[in-house]
Amino acid sequence: MKKNKTVLFVTATVLAFLFILGAAYAQDDITLLKHDAFIERERPAAVFPHSLHADEAGIDCLECHHIYDEAGENIWDDSSESECAECHKVEAEGKVLPLMKAFHANCKGCHEKENKGPLTCGECHPK
Numbered sequence: 071m072k073k074n075k076t077v078l079f080v081t082a083t084v085l086a087f088l089f090i091l092g093a094a095y096a097q098d099d100i101t102l103l104k105h106d107a108f109i110e111r112e113r114p115a116a117v118f119p120h121s122l123h124a125d126e127a128g129i130d131c132l133e134c135h136h137i138y139d140e141a142g143e144n145i146w147d148d149s150s151e152s153e154c155a156e157c158h159k160v161e162a163e164g165k166v167l168p169l170m171k172a173f174h175a176n177c178k179g180c181h182e183k184e185n186k187g188p189l190t191c192g193e194c195h196p197k
Contacts, residue, residue, distance in 0.1 A: 107155045107169055113195035116177070134176055 104115035123129045137146040146152060158169040167175060177194070181187035188194045 103173065105155065105169065107160050113191060114197060116173070116194040117196060118177075129180075133180065 101118050101120050102115040103118045123134075124131065131148070132144050132146060135146045135150070135152065136144045137150055137152050139145050154172065155169055157166055158172040159166075160169050162168045162171075177187075178189060181189055
């Protein structure tokens with residue numbers, strides 16, 4: 071009887087450890103789309119698991135990342151050092167989307183098109 075309790079206790083301890091370890095590693099994947107351009111935020115930064123999009127869903131990098139040349143061709147590649155706010159300012163400038171609208175159009179637009187992922191404010195920006 072005592073041996074059964076010991077085996078049960080050890081099994082429960084190992085399972086609890088694995089659960090905690092799994093949760094800790096899952097947190098490493100979470101990335102926040104936190105941009106310094108937004109000084110006064112109405113909501114927290116959006117949670118964005120990059121590897122879920124890039125690796126698991128197989129979304130081409132060029133769906134989100136872009137640097138356009140004079141001919142309008144997207145020339146971004148993995149070695150490109152680009153910052154969204156270089157082109158997308160907080161306030162609209164000409165035909166270029168302002169930064170927040172660019173994020174929302176890209177993310178929410180894809181979620182609507184694919185009928186996957188969060189669509190409401192609180193789903194992307196949890197408190």
